[in-house]
Amino acid sequence: MADEPSMVGWVDCPECGLPAFVVDRFAVRSTDGPVPHAVTVCARLHRLCATESDLESLAGADRGRAPGQGATPPDPGA
Numbered sequence: 653m654a655d656e657p658s659m660v661g662w663v664d665c666p667e668c669g670l671p672a673f674v675v676d677r678f679a680v681r682s683t684d685g686p687v688p689h690a691v692t693v694c695a696r697l698h699r700l701c702a703t704e705s706d707l708e709s710l711a712g713a714d715r716g717r718a719p720g721q722g723a724t725p726p727d728p729g730a
Contacts, residue, residue: 663710665694672700674707 665672672694679686688704702710 663692663707665692665696665698666700666710667698668694668696670695672698677704
């Protein structure tokens with residue numbers, strides 16, 4: 653799986669909307685065969701571990717716009 657190119661490299665973080673990059677990929681065994689997963693991290697260090705199909709749906713929802721575009725700006729008081 654590490655040799656396979658993936659369509660998903662950048663997605664918007666579901667927690668804050670900033671760009672999130674895929675930092676790791678792995679497969680989890682299941683009764684239906686291996687399920688590819690990916691771990692992402694965003695600029696605010698939110699980490700997400702999700703299936704590749706979930707990440708593709710996150711990336712697919714925002715096709716045509718740059719990652720992070722339309723994200724909420726950081727709250728200086730947070």
